Amino acid sequence: MLTLRPSQPISLPTPPPVSRLNRSANRPPSCSLTFNHSTSPATATEVSNNQLIQSLCKKGDLRRALSLLSQESNPSQRTYELLLLSCSRNRSLPNGIAVHRHLSLNGFDQDPFLATKLINMYSELDDLQSARRVFDEIHDRTIFVWNALFRALTLAGYGEQVIELYKRMNERGILSDRFTYTYVLKACVAAEGGTVLFKEGKEIHGHILRHGYEDNVHVMTTVVDMYARYGCVGYAERVFGEMHDKNVVSWSAMIACYAKNGMAYEALELFREMMAEECADNAPNSVTMVSVLQACAALSALEQGRLIHGYILRRGLDSILPVVSSLMTMYGKCGKLDVAQHIFDRMDVRDVVSWNSLISGYGIHGFGEKAIDIFREMIRSGTSPSPVSFVSVLGACSHAGLVEEGKALFDSMAKEHGIHPNVEHYACMVDLLGRANRLDEAAAIIQGMRIEPGPMVWGSLLGSCRIHGNVQHAERASDKLFQLEPKNAGNYVLLADIYADARMWDEVKTVKKLLETRGLQKVPGRSWIEVKRKIYSFLSVDEINPQIEQLHALLLELAREMKEEGYTPPTRIVLYDLDVQEKESILLGHSEKLAVAFGLINTSKGEAIRITKNLRLCEDCHSMTKFISKFTSREILVRDINRFHHFRDGVCSCRDYW
Incomplete structure (x- = not known):
């Protein structure tokens, strides 16, 4: 028996020559699980070997399965399928390439069914170039082959490429199915560089309606989710309201739409409506719970959150990490840090999101030193910090005025953890220095950035200028913000406040006139309070x-x-x-x-x-x-x-x- 490491490809012998003409003649017009690649009855040994290889793949023994493949002269389509799946599960690209080579030499290179499995494997093993090559070389591109590539590119964030291919597919007269629409809709919010493909998304929505998929719950739920990610709550509401059938994913998508777009009250109201209609298909799942807890956190609705916590315990959802992390965040944002800490202490398994939730909780309460201690404990535990970890701990330093500690953490990002600062991290540093009235240093940070500062960074500087009444830096920051966010009234109001503090009344009038001329209105102050489990809002x-x-x-x-x-x-x-x-x-x-x-x-x-x-x-x-x-x-x-x-x-x- 040949032994090899899981990541080491086996050297497979060249299969015996097979007549391409005969294989083409026997190939059915579309992919099939019963694809017959033999012109003569399979021997008992061939059947036995195929079954044994398949059994080993199902058990996770890829090494022995590959060894047997080297002895098999006529592997079946099912055998190749399970081998490719096993290579994906074992994260073994070299072995996947070897299986691909073997099946090509054995006459399966034009099998549409196996082409989809190859594309899926290469996608999961982060080799998009090979996935695209499989697609380009297959002659019979069924809708399943197109869908496999759409899925691979969407997951990798190449939304624009998906839309271009989708147009080509339509030009060739290939009809989409529900999976096609699901992938291309997701591609519209997964474009390169965060590009928003809103126009394309609306066009695909039109295709869906014209081709009779408006009653497909899976497709229409994806439409809701797409509009939610665009921030188009009105569009999402309309689609959701017109859906004849709704499942738990549909309800969860709309609740998440409200929760993520600053409409926490509406999210809780919709959850109550969902619970009133609860049946087997609509029972809230972990995804629902995460969104509802986010809404409770946004409103500091502690009593509502406690009720949700009880429901989570009754449903046995308290072992799911995203739910537990959301519970911690909810209690932290409702002012119950002790409960958040208790939940964290009782966790058997912690991921980086769990640590980040606790760090952020202490940070927003002003316990900067405690947040730093937890950050260091996370690293000692063997959990690598994520970019969000640094946003949380730098924010904690900012709220507590821990300037030197924050600067040291910022410097450690690339040097010790291989994380290059993004716009959020720079904004945290500008906020940290600005709040400490070290505005010249904050401005120098912006000057030295290797990426475009953007509204978040300039907004941090302007906010700090408001605290300390610095007109010079405020004017520079607001000039940039007026270019980047011409319709954000908050920036104009901040500058007017700074001028007012400096008793520069003529400048205040000028800024107010700009607001009026451009038809902009300040976001009204709004506050929420929970009394006897009801949420009250005040303007x-x-x-x-x-x-x-x-x-x-x-x-x-x-x-x-x-x-x-x-x-x-x-x-x-x-x-x-x-x-x-x-x-x-x-x-x-x-x-x-x-x-x-x-x-x-x-x-x-x-x-x-x-x-x-x-x-x-x-x-x-x-x-x-x-x-x-x-x-x-x-x-x-x-x-x-x-x-x-x-x-x-x-x-x-x-x-x-x-």
Whole structure:
């Protein structure tokens, strides 16, 4: 018996010559599992060897299967299929090439069925060049062969190539099936360099409708997912709403669409609707749970999250790593770091995502040193950090003001871990230095970047300039941002705030005029609070809430108490041309103040109040919430777009560094 290492190809003898003419004459018009490649009855030995090779492949013994192949003169199509599958499972490209060579010499080089298996094998072994060569050399390109290449290219991120091939296939009159549509739709969001093929995706959606696939649940679910990834929530809603049949994947895709596009409340509402219609086909799975937990995390909906956690335990989904990591993230973002840590400690198996969830949790709460300790523990455990790991730990350094530690970690990325910084990492470094008022160093980081900075990096610099009132760097950053994101009103508002702090009123008017001329509106401040398992939403200067008069009365009373202690509201941050009293009224109408007042009125004495804000916490809200926590003896947790603020006894956990 010949022995060899799993990655070492066996030297297979050349099969006996076979008449190509006879093989072509006996080949059926399309691929078939019963493809007969012999003009004479197989001997008992040949049948026995084929069965033995197939059995060894199923058992995972590729070495012995290949040894027997060298003795087999007439392998069957099924034998080759299982050998190729076994090569994929064993990650053995050399042996896969050897099997490919053997089947070609044995007359199977034009078998469409085996061509699909070869393309799949080469794709899974990261040899796209060979996969494409198999496709190019096969004469009878059935839809299965096309689909195999579409799948391979889509998985590798070559979406544009898939679309070009799809057009060629249509020109040749080959009809698509549901797998074709699934792959090409996914290709539209998997194009090279992150290119968005929105126009092509809509065209393929049209093809689907014209060819009668609008009732195919698998195809239409992929359409929903495609629009979700484009951020086109309205399109996704329409497709989902028109689906006659929905399965758990359909529901999960739409829930994920809401969760990933900043519509967490809608995600939870749809999940409730799904549960109301629950049957065998619609029972939520692990993918559903991940999206729902993301929605709970986005809203700091702790009680909702606890209910979901109970459901996960009852369904036995608590052993699935993505679900467990999402649970940790949810508890961390709801202010229950101790629970997140407890879940992590009880995990039998941890992947890098689990570690990242814990690092990020400590980071957003301002525990930078603890986050760094966990990062180092992860490396000691043998888990290699991912690019996301560095985003999490650098963000933790930024929130805690750990500049030197952050710089050392950034330098270690390429030197120690072979990870080259991307735009997110540079944005973290600019944020780290900028928050520490080392704006010249932050600008130097941008100047030295080997890749284009992009809006994320310049946005980090502009945000830091807002904190420290640096006009010079702010003007440079905003010039870049106005070019890169001409319709992002937030950048104009930030620059106007910076000018207002510097009392440059003419410049404030100029920026406001730009906003008006370009028809842009500031994203309104919005806050959420969970009370008795229900989510309540507040907009700044909200007059719709039925308790609005009570909320205003309470806030006015609290503001009066603060003024008696010497507090003066920072009315300069209101950019409208109004008198002082009107500006103070606008400040009192900020969404987070309304949410705090609502929590004080509608929760039990001593109960913690948890609020989520879609923007950075403003100076006045921060000061007033500190006062309220002391005046009412309440713990108040506010998570803004950057980090967590724990208010207790008149002190914030951020130490006024945010």
